[in-house]
Amino acid sequence: MTVTEVPAGGVTISAAAELSGLTVDTLRYYEKEGLSLRRPGRSASGQRRYTEEDVRWLGTLVMLRRTGMPIRDIRRFVDLYRTEGSEAQRLAILEAHREHVLEELNEVQTHLDAINRKITYYKELVNG
Amino acid sequence: MTVTEVPAGGVTISAAAELSGLTVDTLRYYEKEGLSLRRPGRSASGQRRYTEEDVRWLGTLVMLRRTGMPIRDIRRFVDLYRTEGSEAQRLAILEAHREHVLEELNEVQTHLDAINRKITYYKELVNG
DNA sequence: ATTTGACCTGGAGTGCGCTCCAGGGTTCAT
DNA sequence: ATGAACCCTGGAGCGCACTCCAGGTCAAAT
Numbered sequence: 001m002t003v004t005e006v007p008a009g010g011v012t013i014s015a016a017a018e019l020s021g022l023t024v025d026t027l028r029y030y031e032k033e034g035l036s037l038r039r040p041g042r043s044a045s046g047q048r049r050y051t052e053e054d055v056r057w058l059g060t061l062v063m064l065r066r067t068g069m070p071i072r073d074i075r076r077f078v079d080l081y082r083t084e085g086s087e088a089q090r091l092a093i094l095e096a097h098r099e100h101v102l103e104e105l106n107e108v109q110t111h112l113d114a115i116n117r118k119i120t121y122y123k124e125l126v127n128g
Numbered sequence: 129m130t131v132t133e134v135p136a137g138g139v140t141i142s143a144a145a146e147l148s149g150l151t152v153d154t155l156r157y158y159e160k161e162g163l164s165l166r167r168p169g170r171s172a173s174g175q176r177r178y179t180e181e182d183v184r185w186l187g188t189l190v191m192l193r194r195t196g197m198p199i200r201d202i203r204r205f206v207d208l209y210r211t212e213g214s215e216a217q218r219l220a221i222l223e224a225h226r227e228h229v230l231e232e233l234n235e236v237q238t239h240l241d242a243i244n245r246k247i248t249y250y251k252e253l254v255n256g
Numbered sequence: 257a258t259t260t261g262a263c264c265t266g267g268a269g270t271g272c273g274c275t276c277c278a279g280g281g282t283t284c285a286t
Numbered sequence: 287a288t289g290a291a292c293c294c295t296g297g298a299g300c301g302c303a304c305t306c307c308a309g310g311t312c313a314a315a316t
Contacts, residue, residue, distance in 0.1 A: 071304095091251065
């Protein structure tokens with residue numbers, strides 16, 4: 001099932017979880033924390049139904065989380081998303097976040113270089 | 129003060145903290161958690177004195193932590209370090225960790241690409 | 257009719273990695 | 287010799303991001 005295969009009536013929370021790579025619990029947690037762009041609709045009996053757009057938004061949340069943005073900051077971003085004419089601010093947040101991620105990557109890369117040197121050293125020690 | 133400027137008698141915990149980029153509390157915490165290669169020596173009055181080697185080891189800890197290795201795994205690594213003839217196992221752990229870090233970097237890079245696309249989109253929206 | 261299984265809510269619990277604190281001793285410049 | 291600044295220990299506390307649980311509703315299959 002790909003994200004484009006969301007039926008008209010929307011999918012259940014467990015399907016949305018699978019599509020997004022999150023867990024059912026995490027989806028409900030994110031919603032509680034105000035990270036949903038809009039609360040997903042509900043079936044007649046009160047169960048969540050995620051539209052394609054909802055599922056795409058989950059992808060955005062994953063993108064931000066997995067690059068290390070804290071929940072608190074994502075909430076600020078989402079709040080802007082709900083505000084008309086906030087495009088410039090959203091852009092600013094994304095650019096600041098990108099800088100942050102690049103610094104992170106840089107630092108990790110530096111430490112990775114050190115790990116590689118250590119590996120080379122051990123390889124010579126063990127095999128050489 | 130660089131790592132090569134550690135005097136013969138060793139430096140205090142606060143100096144070691146500055147040299148390693150960790151906090152005094154973290155140094156004591158790591159020691160408690162068994163991450164010290166050897167417990168640092170003590171002054172006559174019982175204060176820790178870090179030698180140059182101690183400080184270099186802190187650098188190794190930082191390298192592993194900042195690339196995401198959990199305390200628990202680092203402890204296993206340190207235990208091997210204290211075991212003679214464990215070089216092959218140490219190498220294996222480092223290589224496994226490198227793979228893990230590379231996967232991490234890859235995933236973050238993928239999400240970063242998505243962020244960049246979003247930034248481009250907003251830039252056109254805002255300026256264009 | 258009842259069993260199964262997915263869903264619901266509110267709230268408690270967990271694991272991690274620190275971080276802080278109380279209460280006490282030591283070192284050092286003035 | 288006194289006050290500020292540093293160090294010690296054991297243990298409590300914290301922030302984060304989930305994760306789990308109890309107790310309940312509901313729909314569909316048997």
